Amino acid sequence: MPVKTSLTPVDAPSIRSRPVYAALEPRPGSQHLIVADGEGAEAVIEMLAKANDRSGLLATAHVMYTPGPNGSDMSAALEALGAARFHRAPTIPAMLPRLQLVVAAAHMGTQFYLAGTEGLIGQAQREIMATGFPFAAIQKEQRGSTVRRVQCVHCKGITENVATDPFRCSHCGLNLFVRDHYSRRIAAFQGVNIDAEDPGLVPEPVVRFK
C-alpha cells in the first residue's frame, strides 16, 4: 500500500538510513524542549532569532546542554537566553536520565529541537521516539564536530567519538570500516570488520570525521 509521508526536506542521502538534517525552525507548541551539545548552541540561537514570539517561546522552553566532544562549551551563551529552565550536563550520558524524566512528563503539543553532534541528536531522538512520538516530527540540525558513534556489528560494543576510518573497536579490537548505514534504534552508525578475509591487511586510517 503506498503511503505518503513528509520527511525533513533535504538532499537525497547517499544511503537510505544515513540521517539527514535541516535548519531548526520555531514551531507553535505549548512547550519547547531544546537539547544541544557543542556548536549546536549556535543553531538554537539562530532558531530563536527567527521566532515571531521569541519571549513566549523562551518562557515555555527547557534547554538542556552539554559541551561538545571537541571541548566546545557555549553554555554561558545559552544560559543567557533566559529560557524558563536551563540545565548544563557534564556529558551526554549524564544528560540522558534527566531527558528521560522530562520526556515522560511532557504532553502532546511539545516541540522538540535537537542540535549539535550526531551522537547527541541520535541518543536524544531515541529517548523521544521511545514514547511513540513520530521521529519525523523531531527537528534535528547537525552542527560542530562530525565524529561518529559507531556500533561494532561483531561484538555489539559502541565506540564513541570515532574520527578515523577504519578504526579499532574499543571493545573487541577488530579493525572496523565505518559505514553510512545508521540505526535509529541504536543511535549509531555500523562498523564492519575490514580485514576478515586477509587478517592484518588494513588500509591506512584516514581522519574522515572531525
Place this chain on the structure above:
Amino acid sequence: MSGGAKLRVRVDQVVPVNDLITRFRFVALDGSPLPAFSGGAHVVVEMDDHGTRRLNPYSLMSDPEDRSGYEISVRRDDQGRGGSLFMHRHVTPGMEMVLSYPVNLFALDSRARKHLMFAGGIGITPFLAQIAQLAHLGGRFELHYAARNRQLGAYMGRLTAAHPAQVNCYFDEEKQTIDVRRILSMQPIGTHLYICGPKGMITWVLGTAEAMGWPKPALHHEEFLAPGTGLPFDVQLAASRKTITVGTTQSLLEAMEAAGVDAPYLCRGGACGQCETIVHKCDGTLLHRDHWLTPEEHAEGRKIMPCVSRFEGKTLIIDR
C-alpha cells in the same frame, strides 16, 4: 481483475440497530474462516442493484480475532446514490454477496503510548474493531464519541459498559460539544490521534491539533467519500482507445467499468490512491474530490482519482 481477490460470502444476520443504522454479518460461503484483518480495515461490498453494479466501502466493526464472520454497520442515506438504501431494503439473511479482501487505511500505530479516538455518528465503526483489538493486546485508549441524540448513538451502551473510564459520549441535540482543546492539551507525549466522522468534524479536530503543535504523523483520519453527482461529461481513454460518457450519478471509475475497462481501485472513496490516473489533456476544469492527491497535485492538474473526481469542460484525455 482490479480491486484484488474477492471473498464469496453469505449474509448471516441483518440486525436493525436504530432508525438509521442496520448491522450485517457475513460468513464465508464455504464455512471456512475469513482472512484476518486489523482494526480500522474496511471491505468493499459489491451490490447488484437490479442491474446497477454498486461497490461501497464499509469499515469492519467486529472483533479482528473473530474470523468466523465479518460485521459492518450501514447508515441509511436517503439522499445518497443508492448503495445504503440497497443494503437496507434488499439485503436479507441467506443472500450470497461478494466482498473485497480487507484493506486497512486507518490502522492503529502500535508504537503509540496512547490512542486518542474521536468518532462522529457512524464513524464509530472502525473504532469498535480497534477497541476490541486493544482489549486483547492491552493498549491504552480514550474515546470521544458524538451522535445526534441518544437514540442514534449506536453501540454507546456496550462501549460504556465495557470501558466506562475510557468512553465519553456527547449528544448534539443536548448541546453537548467535545472540548477538543482541553482534551488535546492533556495527552501524554507519544499519543496518536484517530478521527472518523463527518468532514466538518475531521477538519475541526485536525486543524485544532495542528495549531496546538501536534505533528502530522501522529494524526490519522478516515473519511470515505461518496462519488457525488454532477453534470455528465465525456472522457477519452487513451490506452483503451475508447470515448465514454460519465452520467450524472455515475463516477468516472464506474463509467470506465461499465465500458468494460478494467481500471485499478481499492477503496472507491478517494482515500487509498490505487486508482490514481495520469491526465494527458485537460481543456476544462478537473473537479478534484479526493484526499489522496496533495493540494499542489490538485492545482497542477496532471492526475485524477476517477473513483470520486469529475470534470467540466471541453476535452479530457486520461491514461487508462
